[in-house]
Amino acid sequence: MSIATLHSLRSVQLQVPTLTESTDFYSEVWGLSVVEQDHDDTWLRGTGENHHVLQLTRAARNGLGAISFAVRTPAEVDEAARRLALRGIPMLTEPGALDQAGGGYGIRFADPEGRVIELVADVHAVKPLDRDRPVPIGVTHVVLNTVDIDRAVAFYTDVLGMRVSDWSEHQMAFLRCNTDHHSIAFNQAAWTSVNHVAYEMPSMDHFMRGIGSLKQQGVTPLWGPGRHGPGNNTFSYFADPAGLVCEYTSDVAQVVEDQWLCKVWRRVPELSDLWGTAGPPSKDVRSHMAGIEDVGVFADRPDLAAAYASTPARDLVEVAR
Structure with missing residues (x-):
């Protein structure tokens, strides 16, 4: 049994060394809109209801920050955490309120190649925008x-x-x-x-x-x-x-x-x-x-890399801590 029923792909976080230029491109050229911004991050939305669909984060080199999937309720987040624990898959973030733009209740964990996966519910919604313009949803x-x-x-x-x-x-x-x-x-x-x-x-x-x-x-x-x-x-x-x-x-x-x-x-x-x-x-x-090689969270968490290192594909549901 899987850990959750995913509703949709909600957003992607990209790490870039060109935060200012990339923010200008995605907001002024590509068609997204800035909803929040600070020194090291920009959050951008499309015309849909998601608070943001892209997060750009300042970094020394290109990389994937996280992939965020929506689930329907906080109870499903808690259940996903329970099932991850039963499988022995370590969590990067325990279930709880997320201290990030858009809020929400979620968990984070890594896949076998160090990509960060986020499951989240109750993220802030925004009013849909005019879809007559040729810009992304x-x-x-x-x-x-x-x-x-x-x-x-x-x-x-x-x-x-x-x-x-x-x-x-x-x-x-x-x-x-x-x-x-x-x-x-x-x-x-x-x-x-x-x-x-x-x-x-x-x-x-x-x-x-x-x-x-x-x-x-x-x-x-x-x-x-x-x-x-x-x-x-x-x-x-x-x-x-x-x-x-x-x-x-x-x-x-x-x-x-x-x-x-x-x-x-x-x-x-x-x-x-x-x-x-x-x-x-x-x-x-x-x-x-x-692109360029990206070991993701494994760069800072070699213990997670070791947990996956020798596990064959058929046994991924039994990954050791």
């Missing part, structure tokens, strides 16, 4: 580079209860927590890092208008526009001032649980881009998506 998925895709998929399915929607051969796995085709995807890579963060546009018209707005500001796509096979979503990828990849997307496939069939897609250009408008990703795109 919020974060819809995060793609993560992994050194062991089988191990990563095992943890996120066994522990977090996510379901595999599709594979792209044995190179990528697409995982869902609700009806969206994927909220998390894993890409087999040479090191652990963020591949890209995707932001949902309300429609294909908003998607194309958003690309047009960026172009008018001198920002051109690294790759796209196009439409992927797995997920059926539109895509257009850009680089932010830190060199991290951000994506405009729309029209992601919706999964009906008792009707969906998981497929293994071939990794050929006509399936990675159904429209044929974007072509295959260039070396520059691949370099940006590869």
